[in-house]
Amino acid sequence: MERSAGGVVVRIVAAAPRVLLIRDPYRKWGLPKGHLEGGEKEADAALREVREETGLRELILGPDLGEIDWTFRLRGRRIHKFCRFYLMNSPRGETRPQVTEGITECRWLHLEEAVDLVGYENARGVILQAAERIRVPEVEGGLPWRRLSDQGPAPGGGV
Secondary structure, X not given: OEEEEEEEEEEEEOOEEEEEEEEOOOOOEEOXXXXXXXXXXXXXXXXXXXXXXXXXXXXXXXXXXXXXEEEEEEOOEEEEEEEEEEEEEOOOOOOOOOHHHOOOEEXXXXXXXXXXXXXXXXXXXXXXXHHHHEOOOOOOOOOOEOOHHHHOOOOOOOO
């Protein structure tokens, strides 16, 4: 079993939200993410990995978007991987893909474009979940997400 964390990074450009995708070593578009190190907390790992893979320094941690999992084989071993994602805001800064890790490109896309381009079905689900929270802030410099309390009661009467 392995644990990772990553982010759905959002930036408001021309009054519209953009999502950051990376092109990974498999030449597929995905979300920045990576392994937890030692006793690192998931949120800390998510921020560190997004910074490393994208070159973005100014990141604001937002809501927890939940966890996805998948199974793969590596050197004959079956690995079950769990990855927790967070919504993040990057108000400014240039991207610099982490070429040493096989990341060849970073691209800011409209939500619909990101959903269409992402190469992993489980990552598509994370972007769609993030889309339910993303909004254009009413004031410049505001955070581009809704709080849970802004969304009304959840199905089944929960908050």
